[in-house]
Amino acid sequence: MAAAPIYLDHQASTPCDPAVVAAMAPWWTEGAANPSSRGHRPGLAAAAAVEVARGRLAQALAVPPEGVVFTSGATEADNLAIKGLCEARLERGRHLVTVATEHRAVLEPCRYLERLGFGLTVLPVGPDGLLDPDRLAAALRPDTVLVSVMAANNEIGVLQPLAAIGALCGRHGVAFHCDGAQLVGQAPLRPLELGIDLLSLSGHKFGGPQGIGALVLAPGVTVAPQLHGGGHEGGRRSGTLPLPLIVGLAEALDRALADAPARGARLLRLRERLRLGLEALGGITVNGALDPRLPHNLNVTVQGVDGGRLHRELRRWLAVSGGSACSSGAPSHVLQALGLSREAAAASLRFGLGRGTGEADIDQALAVVSRLLPALR
Amino acid sequence: MGLYLDACAATPPHPQVLAAMAEAQARFWANPSSLHTPGVEAAEALERCRQELAELLGAPGHRVVFTSGGTEADNLALLGLGRRLKPGRLLLSPLEHPAVAQAAAQLQREGWQVVLLPVGPDGRIDPTDFGPLLAPPTRLVSIGWASSEIGTLQPMAELARLCRDAGVPLHSDAVQAVGQVPVDLGAVPVNLLSLSAHKFQGPRGIGALLLAPGLEIEPLQHGGGQEGGLRPGTEAVALAIGLVRALALRLEALPREGPRLGACRDRLLERLLACPGLRGSGAQGQRLPHHLSLLLRSAAGVPLCGRSAVRALARRGVAVSSGSACSSGRSSPSASLLAIGCTAAEARSGLRLSLGPWIDDDALAPLPGLLESLLPTLPAADPS
Numbered sequence: 226m227a228a229a230p231i232y233l234d235h236q237a238s239t240p241c242d243p244a245v246v247a248a249m250a251p252w253w254t255e256g257a258a259n260p261s262s263r264g265h266r267p268g269l270a271a272a273a274a275v276e277v278a279r280g281r282l283a284q285a286l287a288v289p290p291e292g293v294v295f296t297s298g299a300t301e302a303d304n305l306a307i308k309g310l311c312e313a314r315l316e317r318g319r320h321l322v323t324v325a326t327e328h329r330a331v332l333e334p335c336r337y338l339e340r341l342g343f344g345l346t347v348l349p350v351g352p353d354g355l356l357d358p359d360r361l362a363a364a365l366r367p368d369t370v371l372v373s374v375m376a377a378n379n380e381i382g383v384l385q386p387l388a389a390i391g392a393l394c395g396r397h398g399v400a401f402h403c404d405g406a407q408l409v410g411q412a413p414l415r416p417l418e419l420g421i422d423l424l425s426l427s428g429h430k431f432g433g434p435q436g437i438g439a440l441v442l443a444p445g446v447t448v449a450p451q452l453h454g455g456g457h458e459g460g461r462r463s464g465t466l467p468l469p470l471i472v473g474l475a476e477a478l479d480r481a482l483a484d485a486p487a488r489g490a491r492l493l494r495l496r497e498r499l500r501l502g503l504e505a506l507g508g509i510t511v512n513g514a515l516d517p518r519l520p521h522n523l524n525v526t527v528q529g530v531d532g533g534r535l536h537r538e539l540r541r542w543l544a545v546s547g548g549s550a551c552s553s554g555a556p557s558h559v560l561q562a563l564g565l566s567r568e569a570a571a572a573s574l575r576f577g578l579g580r581g582t583g584e585a586d587i588d589q590a591l592a593v594v595s596r597l598l599p600a601l602r
Numbered sequence: 603m604g605l606y607l608d609a610c611a612a613t614p615p616h617p618q619v620l621a622a623m624a625e626a627q628a629r630f631w632a633n634p635s636s637l638h639t640p641g642v643e644a645a646e647a648l649e650r651c652r653q654e655l656a657e658l659l660g661a662p663g664h665r666v667v668f669t670s671g672g673t674e675a676d677n678l679a680l681l682g683l684g685r686r687l688k689p690g691r692l693l694l695s696p697l698e699h700p701a702v703a704q705a706a707a708q709l710q711r712e713g714w715q716v717v718l719l720p721v722g723p724d725g726r727i728d729p730t731d732f733g734p735l736l737a738p739p740t741r742l743v744s745i746g747w748a749s750s751e752i753g754t755l756q757p758m759a760e761l762a763r764l765c766r767d768a769g770v771p772l773h774s775d776a777v778q779a780v781g782q783v784p785v786d787l788g789a790v791p792v793n794l795l796s797l798s799a800h801k802f803q804g805p806r807g808i809g810a811l812l813l814a815p816g817l818e819i820e821p822l823q824h825g826g827g828q829e830g831g832l833r834p835g836t837e838a839v840a841l842a843i844g845l846v847r848a849l850a851l852r853l854e855a856l857p858r859e860g861p862r863l864g865a866c867r868d869r870l871l872e873r874l875l876a877c878p879g880l881r882g883s884g885a886q887g888q889r890l891p892h893h894l895s896l897l898l899r900s901a902a903g904v905p906l907c908g909r910s911a912v913r914a915l916a917r918r919g920v921a922v923s924s925g926s927a928c929s930s931g932r933s934s935p936s937a938s939l940l941a942i943g944c945t946a947a948e949a950r951s952g953l954r955l956s957l958g959p960w961i962d963d964d965a966l967a968p969l970p971g972l973l974e975s976l977l978p979t980l981p982a983a984d985p986s
Contacts, residue, residue, distance in 0.1 A: 230639050237633035237641065238836065246627050253620055253805065258921065259611035264912030265921035267606060297670030297807065300825040300835030330834060333824030429836060434627070436670065436807045436838030451822065453708050454673040454701030463701060464673035465612065465800065467807025536637065544638035 230544045231586050231593075235579030236379055236407060236522060237546060241473070242432035242580075248476040249434065252469040260466050261455060271468050278468075278475035282439060285478050286424070287415040292442040294458045295471055299406040299427035300330040301451075302440035303373075305462065306402045306423040307334040309448025310371050311343065314400070318368030320344035324356050324375070324385075325562040330425075331373050331404050332558075344368070352563055353514035354383040362393055371400045376408035380548050380559040380575055381513030382522025384408070391420020400446065406430050406438075410481035411519060412489060422446045428470070432580065433477030437470035492578045493520035495587050499576060500525075502591040506598060512560055512573060521578040524560075530601040532556070532571025538601060539574070542593040546575045604919030605965055609801075609892055610750055610778055610956035611923055615848065616803040622847040623805060626840035634837050635828060644839045651842040655810060658849050659780070659795070661787035664812040667829045668842050671809040672777040672798030673701040674822070678811050678833065679773045679794040680705040680744060682819035689713035690741035693732075695756070696941035697725055697749040702775050703937070706744065715739070718941070724885035725754035725942050729761060736768035743772045747779035747795075751925050751938040751954060752884030753893030755783065759790045766791045771817065777801055777809070781852040782890050783860065793817055799841070803958075804848030808841035855959070863957050864891035866966060870955070873970040879906075879977055883939065883952060892957040897939075897948055898977065905951035906980040912953070914976045920969065923954045950983035 252274060260275050262268025276290070283290040296302045311321060323335050325347050332347075339345040346364045350356050356374060365372075372394050374385050387403060394401035402423040408414055409424075410431025416424040423446060427438040440462075442448065447461075454463030500523055503509045508528035527535055536547055548557035548570075560570035576590070615623075630647045632640035652666040669675045680702065684692070694706050696718040710716045719727050719735070727745065736743070743765055748755050758774060765772040773794040779785055781802025787795065794817065798809040813819065825834030852859075871894055874880050879899040898906040908924035915922055925936045935949030955969075 232632075232640060234632070234636055234638060234641075237636045238631060240631045241627045241840075246624065250620075253615045258606070258608065262608055262611045262921070262923060264909060264924060265608065265916035266604070266919070267921050268608070268611070269916075271612075297674070297838075298835045300823055301670070303825065304823040328825070330823075330825035333834070337824045427836070429631075429633075434838070434840070435631070435836055436841050452674055452677050453704035454676070454699070456700070456704075463677075463704065464671045465798070465806060467671070467800075467805070469805070470807045540638055544632070544636070544640050546636055546638065 230540070230542050231590050232544045233576045233578060233582065233586065233590060234544050234546050236430070236575065236577035238429050238435070239432050239579055240581070241429070241434050242477060242480060244480060245433055245473045245477045249469040249473040252472050260468060261457065274468055275466050275471055278471045281475040282478060285482055286441055288417055288441055289444060291459070292444065294440045294442065294461045295466060296438045296440055296462060297436055298438040299404065299425045302425035302438050303328070303330040303404055304334050305440050305448055305451050306425055307331065307371065307373060308338065309451055310400050310402065310423060310446070311338055312449035313447050314370045318370045320346070320366050320369045321371040321373065322346045322348060322361065322364050322369060323373040324348050324350060326350050326354060326378055326559045327373065327375055328379055328404055328406070331375065335373065350562055354378060354381045354563055355514060356385050356390070358386055358389040358393055361390060365397050365399060369397070369399050371402060373402040373404070375404040376414065377411070377519050378513065378559060379407050380557055381524045382519035383513045384517040384519065387419045387421065395420045407519065410478055410485070411521070412485055413482060416441060417443055428474040428477055431477055431481040434470050434473045437467060437474045439474065488580060489520040492582065495578055495582060495584060496520055496523050498584070499523055499587045499590065502587070503594065506595055512563060512565070523576040524573060526565065526569050526573045527598070530572050532568065532573070535572055535601055538597050539593065543590055547571065547573060548575060604921065605969070606921045606960065607955040607957060608921045608923050609958040610954065612800050612806070613803045613958050615805055615844065616851055618851060619804055619844045619848045623840045623844040626843040630839045630843070634839055635826060648837055648839050648842055651846045654846045655849065656812065658846070658853055659785055659787050659812060660789065661812055663815045664787060665815070665830065667811045667813065667832045668837055669809045669811055669833055670807055672775070672796055675796035675798070675809045675811040676701040676775050677705045678819065678822050679796055680709060681822055682832070683771060683773070683794065683817070684709045684714060684742060685712070685820045686818060687741050690739040691715045691717055693717055693719055693735055693740055693743045695719050695727060695745045696721060697752065697754065697938045698744065698746050699750050699775055699777065702744055702746065719745070721941055723942050725749055725752050725938070726885055726888060727756055727761060729757055729764060732761060733764050736764060736770050740770055743770055745772065745774055747774045747776040747785065748783065748890050749884065749938060750778050751936055751952065752895045752942065753889040754885040755779070755888045755890065758792065762791045778890060781849055782892055784856070787812065799845035799848055802848055802852045805841050805844040808838060808845050810845065859959055860891045863961065866961060866963055867892060867894050867957060869963060870894060870966045870969065874973065877970055877974040877977070880973070883942070894955040896953045897944070898951045898953055898980065900977065900982070905945070905947040905983040906977060907983045908950060908952045910980045911976060914979065915972070918972060920972065924952055925954065945985070947983040947985040
């Protein structure tokens, strides 16, 4: 069997931290009762464990625990935020604003609402991938109910000016949803201080299990439920709560944040080593601003090669991606929004470094690219 | 945990399921949508789960859509199909779980007419009454395979054939049935089937919707193209592996475990019915083998509060339920018991005991005496 490829795709998914797997373990059995079974002790113990985990998550994000709604992941959280808020504020207006470089879990719910008759403004970004808050200000209308802008881009890692957007939305009384899937767990994020009304997050992006995420609501913000049933989560999201996954989510977030500054600094050094090494090969350009940007992200376009061949050749050695995993191979809409052609977007690589990435991985990755590049050109 | 008799609310995962998931967390943690090797391996593992699940349910041609659980599967079935059809009449069993009943209520807000099917005192739908109701404007039917609260099994094969002959799609919430009784979609032509892993010793946080070939539905969530575009969001591969392993283990054991639990249940019921004041609810023969449901009465025949009984038993280390866990936050009378003709007071006097593989006669031995001793301490059920 060939050696496993070097995994540099931590923005698609991270391995579930063994300490998180261990933290979940007892709750598969001890907490096996249904947390909604409040009549009996196992059910109450399970419900209490959910609330402890909710409190930990709330504390990590500096929000009241009542604002935390557990979901199956960021996609569900984004859908609940966007459709749920617009449905709850139908009388206030039917216009929403988002950005061309958002994840599909944001863009598609917005387009769904547009098909139902909502006005939708999709703002462009600059060549650096950043949204100009003045552009956003100009797009707001009296009937605008929601602005959705991600914290960190999943493909190019750039960090949007959340505080400025939050302040602007606050002044206009417009709800601000932020898809935080790529930033939560990588750096401290306090949504309320940034004026974020709705924040989506996903466990498996920061060492937690797949199948769990959350929507975090600022006090006073309500959403219409999108899953109907037993009225769990304050009527905002029905369905039996997956206690072990919830415990795993809280544990993973605490662990991810505990060493986030040191990890970020280390990954930034590795990322720069990768970037300088790639740039030294010639004909490789970085996509998106280098600052402000996630320290563990790099996205480059390889000039003069066919994208399909590039990815096919690299695949054996390197686990990187051409864009969002959720787009399954279509040329990146994010890179095209920066002004790249389809061909250039297809010939691009996203590197996502993570906790397990070391210097040797970077050097091997560089060696692979430098070895394969001449033949590709 | 004391004596756990609430398997219909949740079951502890089988140790082999936990082992399979632990292995999967280490091997198949990559994003199944990623095109690189770890991603492709995760995707292959997920596809094997999909095929295996369909085969375990006798439906190799059905599409399997993994969801976060039974509630999402029910919502996806009703809203996903309902929103694709012209609003018409939706026939609904009156014994449905809130996940189905509330999804139907949402369809009603979107222009559908929701009609509850008549059931007998045992909770069964009579196929003779049912057939004529399939005439226009009926466009969709949803009937739970087995009732969560009273354990009644519906005559699904007959009902499904009638729906098929009338050309009306049938959804069945089989959350309580899968893993407890044979569910063979090859023999029972249900078009949409919901299930949830944690009811058969699989993990929490995953379920599935099975769709008959050719049936098109709308997604509830929008985003990436996962699950054939019907359910975007990164798939939880380890949970899917846990679900399939749990069901495979269950079905392998079912031929002996079903009759064993059924016999345990029957012996327990016989002893309980010997206590003055206790009555059974739901069907006698056509019921889930692990399910026992009672109506509580005083010696004088006054209905007693089921929720108080749940709490009193809990204080003595016995976990049971007064109805579906998902409606336990409310104190309204049970809709299922009202539907089978109970008065409001009787509909607050329900008690459900549901057994699992961890139960044997010895574990159940003290229960009738305990319950009998508690009855005089229970308040009367609210008659309003």
